[in-house]
Structure formats: C-alpha cells, structure tokens
Amino acid sequence: MSASQTPDQPRPADSGQPSSFHDRPDAEVAAAAAGPSGLQRALIAIAALLTLLSPFLVTFGEAQRSVGNELVGDGLLLVTQHPVMRSAPVDSGALLAALTTDWWSDLQPGSALYRPVPTFILGLTSIVSSTGQDYAYNLLEPGTSGLPFKFLMIAGKIICALLVLELAFAFTKDRRIAFLAGLLFAVLPVHGQTVLDIGGLATITATIFSLAAWLAWLRAGAGKTSALIACAVFTLLAALSMEFAFLLPLVFLAGDAGRAGKGGLADGLRFAAGRLGAMVPVAVALLVAVGLRVAMTGQLLPQYMPGSEVENPLIAAGAFTRILDGLRLAIAGLPVMVGINPFSSGHLGFSADYSAPQIALGSAFGLANLIGLAAWALAIGAVVLVFARCRTRGALLLATLVALLAQAHIVAPMGDVFSERLLFFPSAILAILLASLVAPVLGRIGSTPGNVVALVAAAVLAWFGVARAGDFSNDRDLWRVTSRTTAEASTRAHFNYGRVLLREDSPSSAKTAFERAITPVKGQPSTDHTWARALLSRALLMDGEDAGAAVPLTEAIAIQIEREGGTWAPSRWDNVLREDRTDILLWQLTSIRVDRGIDPEGHLDYLDGLLASGYQSPYVHLYRGDTLRTLARLEEAEQAYRDGIAIEPIFSIVRRLGRFMRQQGRDGEAEVLYQTQLARMNEGSDASPTQRMEFLYQSADLAFSKGDFDRASGLLAEIFILEPRDSLRFRSLLLQAELLTDAPIEAATPLDREVTRLERMDEAAKIMREACITWAVNDELTRYAWQKYTSLLYELGRYTAASNALLSFVNESDSPTMRARLGECLYWQCEANGSWTTTALGATTAAQLAEASAALGEAARRSYAERANLGGQEYLAISGMYADTRLFHLRALLRIGDNVAFEEAYRTELDRSTEEFGPLLVRIYREIEIGTYEDARTSLADMLDRYPESQLFVDNVRSLLADLEQRLIVVGSNPTPEALRACAELQFGLKDFKGAQIAASEAIRLSVGDPVEEALSRAVAAEFQQKVRGPSEALKLIEDAIAALGDANPQLADMLQQRRRLLYAMLGRDMVAAP
Template sequence: MTLRRGAFVAAAAALAVYAGSLRGGFVYDDFPIIVENPLVLSGTPAQFLGSAYWRRPGREGGLYRPLTVASYAVNARLTGLSAPAFRTVNALLHAAVSALAVFLAAALGLGAPAATLAGLAFAVLPVHAEAVAWSVGRAEVLAAGFALGAWLCLLGPLRPGRLAAGALLFLAALLAKESAAALPAAVAAADLARREPPRERAPAWAALAVVVGLYLFWRAQILGAAFSVGRPYFAGLGWPAVPLTMARFFWRGWVWGGSTGLGLCADWSRPAFPDSTAGDLGGWTALLALCAAAAWSVRRRWLGAIVFLVLAAPMSNLLAQMEIVGAERTMYLPSFGLCLLAAALWERLPAGRARAGAAAAVLLAWSGLTAARAKVWGSSQSLWEATAACAPGNPRTDAGLAMVRAGQNRREEARALLRRVLVAQPGHAASAFNLALWDFEDGRPDAAEAALGAFEAASPTGDARIAALRGRIAEEAGRLDEAVVHYRRAVALDPLYALAHRNLGLVLARAGRLDGARAELAAALRLDPNDSELREFLKTVP
C-alpha cells in the first residue's frame, strides 16, 4: 500500500467512526466558549488576537487560543450556531490529522504498512472521542494538526522554505492550544533517538525555540503572564502529592484508557479521583514505574514512547499547573507517540495473516468503542449520566447532571444536586446562580437573595451573572437605584456581558436617565447585533 492510499484509508476510517455522532448538540463548555461568546458571534481578527480564550468572569487570564476562537467564528458565520456543523468540521479536521500521521510516521522511519497502521490507530483511538465529538475539543485537533505538519516540514533537507513553513505551522499550533509548546522538545528528543547529527538538526531546533520565545512574549502581553493557565487544580499542594497523583493518573487515565479505550471518564477530579498523600503506596509504585519506563524507553531508543512522554509533559501539572488533573482530550497530540510505538512493534512481528488479523481485530474493537464513546458526547443528558456513573459525587458532574434534571422537570432533584455542589465548593458560581434563579422564578425572591448573598460571602471577587440576577430581583421589586448598582457591577465584572448592558440600559431608561441608557443599549447591540427587539426600542429613546 502506498503512503497516499494509506493516508486516504486513515482519513476515511476517521470519518466513518464519528459519522454516528455528527447530529449531536452543544454540551457543557460549548455554551460559554461558542454559543454565548460575543467574540464568536461578532468578533474581529484583532479582537481574537487581543483576547483571552475564556470570557467568563474570573476565567479571563488563563488561556490564549486565538486561532481556535477564529475557527469557531468562521464556522458560526458560515453555518450559524449549528452543533452538527461544528461537529462535522471537527471530524473533517480529525480525518486530515489522521492522514498527516501516516506521512509523519513514514518520515520517522516506519514502512508504508506500519505508517498506515499508525494513522489508522490514530483515527480510531477511543481516547480521541472527547476531542473530536465535543465542539470545543477542536483546540486539540487544530494544535495537533499544525504541530504534526510543522514536524513533517522540518524533517529532511532544511532549506529556508521548509524552515519557514515549519516555524509558521508551529506558531499556528501554539495559537490553537498552548500544549503544542512541547513540540520542540519532542523533535529534539526524536532526533537524538534516531541518532541524527545535532549540527545538521540545530537550525530546526533553533527555529522552533525562536517561535516559542515570540509566542510567550506575546502571550504575556495579552494575559499578563507568559505561563498563566488559570486556576491551579493542585493549589496549595506540592511534593509529593502532585507527582504521586499525576503518576497514578498517567497509568490509569492515559496509558490504560488511552491504549484500551476502557475506563474513560469526562471528569477525573476529586473525590472520584482523590489526591495522593505521602503514604500512598500505589502512588509511589506508579511514580517509580513511570520513571523506570521513561529510562527504559530512552535507553532502548523507543521512539514512540519517547515522543509520547515528551508531548504529554505539559499536561503533567509539574511544569505548570493546569485547572484539571487530566482529561481524555489532552491525550490527542501525545497519543501520536503511542500509535507510533504500537505500529513499530507491529512492524517487528513476522509478516503474515496472523499479524494482519491481530491489527484488524484491535482496530475494529477500537472503532466500536470510539463510536460508542463519541455518542456519549452527543447530548448533555448522555454526557452527565455517563459521567455520574464513573465519577459519582464530583461537583462538576453534579452541577452538569442538575441542569439535565432541571430540563426534565425534576427540579427538586436538581436542587439537591446543586446544594451538594455548594457544600463542597461554596464559591461555585453557576450552582449558586441557578439555585437563586429557580427561587426567584418560583416567587421566592427573599430566598434567592439569601442564596446570592451566601455566594458573595464565599467569593468576594463576585460573578457577573450573580450581580445581574441581583439587579433583576431589585428591578422586579421596583428598587431601580439598587438595580442600577448591581447591573453596573455585572458590567464591570464582565464588559462583554451583553445581557447586563441591555438590562442596565432598560433600567436607566425607566429611571429617565436617557444618556446613560442610550450608551448601555448601544453597547448591548454591539455585543449582540442580532437583538432586533432592542434595536427597535433604542430608536424610541429620545
């Protein structure tokens, strides 16, 4: 089989395995990052480059992914906010990355059959379902595609054009997701493992290093810190809790889940996956096993294992702490190393029907698991019910499941779940907001204000949605001056919150403060230009 045919087969397999999940809806973070994001709806290229990835209050400074946001904006403006359209684009991108994996595997030394197997494995690996079937998983797919493309450009004769193309593609990978920053180390480690002359490879390493430096400088200008990644999951913890916990997650979540497709879960946080302590024998065993595996891989020059370990390093919570202990989607780029390793081991087996049959059996099993896992991400109900089964009692899972139960008119069950969330995390804004909103809608404004006050006591920095809801409660009670104060606080906390600008403008108009009303209503329209009702109302303001 030629490489081109192998790449085509890998791309076709990628599309086939995700075909059944394309009709799903938006779930979880799709809403704040895509559906409710004014940058996606009406942003400009300059705004993409100058804005953080998260626009939710308190989350602005953590991540910087302008190319990913730009792709959402293009998608939305061509197809509207259609979840199947977003999912289809993700599947097409995944198919392209799978094809690219074939060419890169061959360039790294595998024969055409083994390189094709590496691409096919990448196409149907179950751990990729979260990145491909979830709309905001696109950050992983884009970063991986650009990173693998950059690596491919930097193999072979390093002519100026190839160096420039590799550098530009690597920059695109970084602007899609910051985890691509591990590529220079992976390229260098692979070169050394393949015994490439360092002097000949130095220009490629230098080009990638320069791009990293420029990216970090620009990132610091936008976010205020080059290495900011948001709220650290392990805040307050250090040695040995973090490395022991991450070593356990490495084997359970990444190696076992990544290679078998079993035991996958959308929520690996506490308490379902508890932190290790200094006396955790399992954690020490996992850490020693990881160190031994890394040493063995380097000594035996197992290229795939080395690539996997290096590309996974940014997600280890050791170089820089993340907001999560780990996730399936973060395996997307590193898993190229696992596919490379599996294909290299397969290539060493005696050729024949047994070898071909074993590969086919594994690929078919993975395909079935991937198709099933992708459907889990098809709706909020399927996602949170499946996650509740593997992570019972986790606050994130309870909060998601509560909204599913509320949508099923099981509001008391939903209230109980949100109360459990707030016991574990008193500053969980979404849970406090929804509990208070339901109290308000049920005609209990005093209970709603009490719930909001409890949240504000636990989280003094505040939340724009909480402030806006307090404004709405005050407005309904006829306390317009108080409502103005709360709405102004909401706008101050999140200047891109269109609804807060809208409500503030309407209250100011009711109070006869027309200059302020016009300014706020105009701001709301800039953020949400599709609000035709507000546009007509603004024409009536003197």
C-alpha cells in the same frame, strides 16, 4: 534478509548495537521511498469518518431536534456565549477580535489562554453556521446549525490521522507500519472528548500544526532551510492554538534520539543534542508566541479566581506538591489512552470529566505520588530497555512520555486536574509505537490474514468510539452519563448536569444534582462550591420553595466572605461573569427575602450582622438601603446608601441614591451628589484612562437623566474613542441604546416620525445585542438590559431572534415576565414556521407557557393579597399579563393536539374564575373565541360587579362584541370582502386570532379580480400577519397588494407604499434597496 524476518522489522545490527528502522538495506528503503499509497490514505480517512458518522453526524427519527448530536459541553458554551462567536454572525469584523481575545474571554477569567488560531476558525464557522441569522446556533431547534462545527471537527480528525500516517512513515520508512499507525489513530476511542465536543478544536488545531512541524523538522535534518522555516512557522501556529506545543522542542529531540546511527540511549541523546543549533528558529517562534500571549492577555501564567480550587485543588497546592501530583497524573495518561483508567469510576473506559474529588490529591509524598514516581522510574527503564533493542521504538516511547508532561502542571496549575484532550497529541506518537510493535506480528501470519486482523481490530475500536458518541448526543445525556457512571464523585460533573437540567426547566432534578455537587461523595464533608449553591437557590425558587432558596445563598456568602479574609476590598474579580460573586449573591438573597416579601425584617438583621462582623462592604449597605426602603424607613435607607458611598462610591450605589432623591422630588440634591462624585473622579482622571471614562460616563448618565440628550450623546462618543472594557463598556452601550429610544423625534410627518422610531429601535436592538452578548453577569442591570433588548426584538416582530435571546438568559435569571415573553415569542415562531407538531418546538412552547402562567398566577395572588398597599391597578396589570400568557398556553395545547391537557387547564381556570381576576379574563376571551357571546357578556357583568376598576375594559369589550355580532349578521347574509375585513379587525381586537385569520383569508379569496378590494383585503391580512408571523410575512402581503392594485387607486397605492416603508424599517432594511 532471512526467511524469518519481515520487511516491517528493523534489521538486527551485526555489531550488536541497537537497531533502527533506518538500518534496513538500501533496496528496502528504495522500495518504500514512494511513501504511503493513495488507497491507504483513503482508507484511513474513511475509518476516521465512519467512527463519527453516527450518531455524531447522522441521527434517525422525526423527533430529533438536531441533525446529528447537538453541541455539548465546552463547545456549546463557546459557540453560544463567547463574544466573538456571538458577534460574528452579525458583524464579520468581530473576527478580528479573535486575534486579541482570550480563548475563554470572560467565561473563565484569569485563564490567560491565548489561542487566536482556533478562536478565529471557530468564529469563521459561526458565520457559516448562522446562514443569515443573527446567531450561530439555535438552542431550541438546532436543526442543521451544528453541522458546520461537526464538519470542522471531522476534517480536523482526518487531517491528524493522515499526518500520523506521514509521520510514521518518516520514522519507519515502512508503509504497513505507517498505515496501521494512521488507522489506529483514526479509531482510538480516547479521542471522544476532543472530537465530539467542539471545545476540542484548540487541541485538534494544535495537534495538526505540531505533527506538521515535526514532519518539517525531520525533513530539515537533511539540511533543508525551507523545511526548518516551515517547522518554525508550524510551531508558532501550534503554540497559538494550545499550550502543550511549548513542549515540541523536547519532543523533537526525543524523536531525534532514535535517528542516531549507533549506540544506546546515551548516544542517541548526544546525537539529538547535536541538533540544538538547528532549534534556534523553533525557539524564536515559541518566544514570539510567549510575547503575543503576554501582550494580549496581560499575563504569562494563569491567575485563578478564589474558589477555583474546589474543582482543581492543585491551584491552591504548593509548587512541590503540585509537581509531584502532576507527574503522577501525567504518567497515568499512558494507560488511559488504551482504556485502562485509574480515575474513572469503573477503572475502565473514558470520561468527559476529571475533577476533585473524583481525582484524589494528597500530600507530596503520599502513597499515590510514590506509586506515580515508581511508574515514571519503570517508564524510563522501559525506554532504556526498548532503546537497547530498537532505537526508533525507544525514541517513540521517550517522545510519548515527554508529550505526556503537558498534563503535569509543572510550570503552573491548569484549569483541569486531568483532561483526555491533552492525550490527543501523545496518542498520535503512541499509535506509531504500537503500530511498529504490531506490524511484525501481523506480517508473520501473512499479508491477507494480517490485514483482516487489523481491520477487525480497527472495527472493534471504532464500535467503542461510536458507542461513546451516543453519550454526547446532547448536553443532558453527556452530563447525566458522566455524573452517574464515569465520574460519580466529580463536583463539576454534577454541577454541569444541574445547569443543564435548570436550562431545560427540570428544577427538581437540578436541585438533586446541585446538592450532589456540594456533597458529591456520601459521608464526606461538603465542598465550598459557591456557584452550585447559587444555582441550587434558583432551582428551589423554580420549584416553588421560596423560603428554602435563601439557605444556600447565605452559605455561599459566608464561604465567599471567608475567602476574602472577612473584609471587603476592591478586586480584579469584581467584574467576572460568575453568579457566585459576593455582591451578586447579596442581590439574589435580597430579591428573595425582600422583593418576594418573605422576610424583609429578618434580612435587615442578617445584613446588620454582616456589618457587625467587620464585613464593611458597600454592597451590604446598598441592599440594606433597599431593604429599609421596602420597610418604608426612608431616612435610614438614605443613610445606608451614604454609608456605602463613604466606603467606596461604586456606580450602582451612587445611581441608586441619586434616583431615590429624584423620586422624592429632590432633583437639586441629586445633581449635587452626582457633581460631587464627578469632581472626585475627575481629580485622577488625567492619570487613569479608566477613571476618565468613568467620569465621562457618570456625566453622560446625569445629562440623560436631566433630558440633555445631545450632551449625553457627545460624552458617550468620547468614551467609545477611549475603548471602554467590561462593565463600563456594557453600561455605555446600554445608555447609548436608551438615548436612541428615549430621545425626541423631529420629523415632518407622522409617517416619517414612525419610520424614524422604528429605525432607532432597530439600531438600539443592535447595540443592545452587542452589550448583552459581551457582558453576562447576572445582576440587576443585566436583567434590565436583556428585558430591553428582547422587548425591542419583540416590538420589531423578530420572534425567532427574541426567543433565542430570551432562551440564553431566562434560565440564567429567571423571572415570570421574561418567561412569559419567551413563551409568546415561541408561540408566534411556531405559527410562522408551522412547526407545532412537526418538531419538539410545539411541546416546548406549551411547557414554557405553562411555567410562565403558573409563575404569573402566583405573582397575581401575592399582588391580590397586598392590593391594599399596592393598589388595585397593579393587581389588574399582573392579572392581565397572566391571562394573556394562559390564553397562549391553552391555544398551544390545542395546536399540538393535547386535548386532555387543554381540558384540564381550562377547567382549572373556570374553577378559579369565581375568585380571581386573571382566570376570569381567560374565561371571557375563551368564550368569545368559541362564539358563546352571551356567556361572555355574563362574565363581563360579573367582572364589573367584583372589580369596579375594570369599567373601561368592560365597556371596550362590550362595544367591540356588539359591533362584531352585527358584522357577523351582515356576513351571514351577504359575505362581502368589506364586511369580512371589518369582522377580521374586530375579532383580532378581541384576541380571536384564528377567527381573524379565517375572515381575512376569505376576504382575499372573494376579492380576487377587483384590484382595489384585493389590495384592501391583503392590507388587512398584513396587519394580522405582522403580529402572527412577523414583518417579513406582512411585507409579502403588502407587496402582493401593491402588485394587485397597479394604477387603479393612487391614494390607496400611496398608503400601501407608506406601510411598506414601515415594514422595511421594522426589518432594518434600507428602502432604497427595495425592489
């Protein structure tokens, strides 16, 4: 070897043929045969870890909600909304569903992405993350719940980097090149979207198995059958992880071209073709993957619902145009991998989103596509030139180009126009190619200086990676940065930012984001993004612009009707989990114009106009009937329902008409209606399992309505044997839960009856959870289901579970009552955890309660204005709910130490209490809470004068107040445990929770040493703790009371055991397992 030649360079061939790294002298090959060293592997693993250590894994500061970055983007959606991930924490058997479930389930219908390997891994991680809770990730207080997912991604990135090291060595037999390749891959900033978003797990697992398959393929070249089998197995696992793996045979053959002993590119390709026979096991593995995909998803290629072309116009493009555009996008991935980004707003760096119109797509032979074809020509020419100098480098460049074809939309359009995730695997090959080019240069400047230069360059790249991780701190930061800096023209970026803002109760900002999603580029026509319009309407509602909220909905409906061709027909998309379905848009519009009393007459004219235009939809007739009922035109309403049934007897309209009849006392007619529809469905039920199940469901619903619970239960059992799906499964689960809570209880004693009731509630809550997490359509029935589910959790004292459930739905279907319940659950959660000031949860709780009380106050004012039609009792009920919510809000402000906000809020209540019932209630309870009982009596008298219907309430409060004053006098002179317990109970009844807790704690302190008194005091304290901190804390007090009592009072001991049994039932535990 000449003095000028380094060990990293291929030896020039004496024959003038292109060289290869395999052409080196046998002595050099033997010296490198040991492979990369343990130190090299360790350094690469450390480099990969350091790029993710901060802020992805570690954050500083006491106010952080999460240890490290929160889950963001696709990962957040998958972990919190995918049925497998939501079910696995409470039912490990749900993991089996990962083997038959689409990667997106119903979150992106029609995508047909069968990826069981990452789905199973993600489900398993959800179980680990849940740590005994019934959810994998706490949206409000993530804490450490995201760490298992982050460790998974870090481990995947490290494994990939080490496999790149091994693959580079397999190609070059050079330790330095292999080390540089692994190090470069470990720190590439382009991997941010893949690694920092848990949704990139599919890409990482597919890359791991693809690299492992390639290594096995290279080793199989020596005639090793076991390596060939391993290659086939790894290829199958890669194809069951992500679709780019179907390109692996071409990638393998491209790599083999560089292993030819002599000749140019043509000779290399002939050599690679000679190995086609060995490719049979790999081809079989891919055919198995295709078969599984079709068997599990029912389709080979994706089928996108109408409107998907708004984000990816290639979905609607012709095949020729799509392929030419796709080739341009694919070749653009080459500069994007190194940070030169033609699709980013600044043309440098990276982006978390690429969608229309950020990426302009034109005609097949437009200028952009011609430039793309020229780039491909140059790239192929470069392969020929590089191959002429070094076969290995030429083959690596060719393999990189082949891997980039995964981005080309050749076989079918993908969901994303362009994605940095699809650059993860090509970047592994590119890293090896770049390392083979850089290593000789570093070798020339000397070993130590060369290593220093390599490490400094790696540190610079790592710094860019760490800086980019900051953009992924949380969903809000991710989409704010993306929509404002890297993808300013992206419809989806603005839409996602708006969704986050809506979820975080920032409707004004969300409104701006959704408006940008509709018109992302100034001066350009608005896009047909119907979902953005639906959410814009909700943002307007949350911001108090009720009248304006109808406008984007009518626009969205017009767009959807145009997509449907102006006529209605049943569609496979009727049950997709999207808010821009036409029927849901109609429901939302009706709830604004009619339920809120804004313009029911105008809404009726609007619906009549739709029918006159030829859009004869049963849903139009359904909501026309609802509108007519509101206008008290009952005969016309009934006819509207019947007109809808005549078009298509959909479940919701049949049930609505049946209940309408029963409300009028026409039970016989309702039964005839049901039986007619059942008979119609039964005609074809033998031929269609779906029709058979629908028939059984309608029969069960009718039996339930008539109180025949046994028959309804039997029919439901038949349905579940047939394995219902989608809407039918959701409705069946809901009916099953209703049977549990509504069916009469036959028990020997009141205690047995109460225990049975609680056990049924626990079982119903489990069923409702299963129903809600597998069906997320925002419609009437779903809202009812979520309200029932969270009410069950609340009544069972499971405040954290209830708040998580509410949080995942309240901003998807906002209502004042659900928001009030969320705020109350969060309040008790803070009380239980003592987290008022230690985390951001206290401030979040106060904000939720403020929002809820404002909405309830508005509802109360509307009810007051309509009390002549609605009746005074409804006004009092809404006002009472408002008062409870505002009281919790005021207490929350005091607990977090925001005295200024408290004074301002309470002063507002004092000013309004001279006119409205709700603020007057707030004033009364606050006066009791601070001990100004005379003021409370005056306010009660004022209430009775202005609201005679409050007589019972006023009498009750006066009685409790008088008893409390007498007890306090006794306690002042002789503070016995008995007197303190009586005070505590009275204070709790008057909503003075703080005073009740103080009195109960003092009773326990004074009764220590007296077994009976201590047991009684702890039992009273348990009643309050059950409300304040849930049944778990109450159970501890009851068990302490039992231990303190011993054998001193058998009758009291029996009472405590009964209470213990009830608490076990609330917690869903088996008393037999109790210690």
